[in-house]
Amino acid sequence: MRNVTLAEVDALPVAVLPIATVYPPDYLLGWHEHRRAQFLYAATGTMLVETDHGAWTVPGERAVLIPPDTRHQVRMVDVETNSLYIDATAVPWWPAECRVVEVTPLLRELLLAASDIDPRGGLDGRDEALLKLILHETSRLNEVPLHVPIPHTAALAGLCRHYLADPDLAVDNRVWAREAGMSERTFTRRFREEAEMSPAAWRSRARLLAAIPLLRHQSVTDVAARLGYATPAAFSYAFTRAFHSSPSSLRAP
Known part of the structure; x- marks a missing residue:
């Protein structure tokens, strides 16, 4: 299914609902939750996901696993999902x-094929097999x-959310x-706790x-300077140490 809302199909008696969506540039999908678990894959662009407990950045060709009944919002930066x-x-695990995850080439092709499935007309044997394989791969x-x-x-959460929106x-x-x-002293202790x-x-x-959404349109050198690093090498070292991947490997497509 393409560009339909979850509300239109949520009641269907199927375990998996595949929905592909194209979002306007810099679109904010405000705070909400749903009863189903969500596998949210960024085919393009970058997604910024927030819950009450944390924030996740999802570069293109990665996905985020969102638990059911979890309040969250998502900013879509040039995103197709x-x-x-x-x-x-169906997913007791x-x-x-x-959780942000890598997406294999096989799963990318399966997700693309699944976007043509419309459970409103019922699922045939191929559809069921395809969705079962997708669950296995995820x-x-x-x-x-x-x-x-x-x-x-x-108070601490507000400071963090403001900083995420505009690092200073x-x-x-x-x-x-x-x-x-x-x-x-009290602030530092409480924040650590x-x-x-x-x-x-x-x-x-x-x-x-x-840095991740910036890398979509800017060089490593430009991003390093914008974020206050003395050299691109210092930025690359810090980035790789934090995320176990180089800046170039996480550039959004």
Whole structure:
């Protein structure tokens, strides 16, 4: 199915609903949730996924696994997606939190073929076999650690979400502590407790995630300079250390 809403077909008595969608540039799919698990594949562009607990950046030709009944929003940056909405009973192995995964060439072709399936007319034997194979393939994908946690305290979460939207090199712990209405020591301790990393380490990782959509249209050299790295080599080293992949390998198609 192409460019239909989940609400139109969610009640169909099938385990898997394949939906392909083309989104306008820089489109925000606001906070929502659905009863089915979602396999959200970015055929093009970059997706920025947020839940109450974290933020995930999904480059083109990768996917994010979204658990059922999970409140989330997604910013689509020049994105065409292939989604699978899956009954939770069909994927008992599904993760409890979002997870970005690599997508194999075989699965990409299967997702493309699935977009022509319309369960509203019933599923034939080929359709059922194709969807069953897709579910098997999605259970074998490797995770890509393109994620930062979001603290649960409202003041800290607000600081993090604002920073994700607009990383600012001038921000430091003193600035954040003042905005949160805490002493710097209390702020740093609480942030570590909730995010399991220091505020400085969190901001560094968030800046690296912000590099991914920029790499779609800019060189590694330009992105490194924009994010405040002294050299492209320093940026590439930090990026590879954080995400176990080079900047060039994660450039969105």
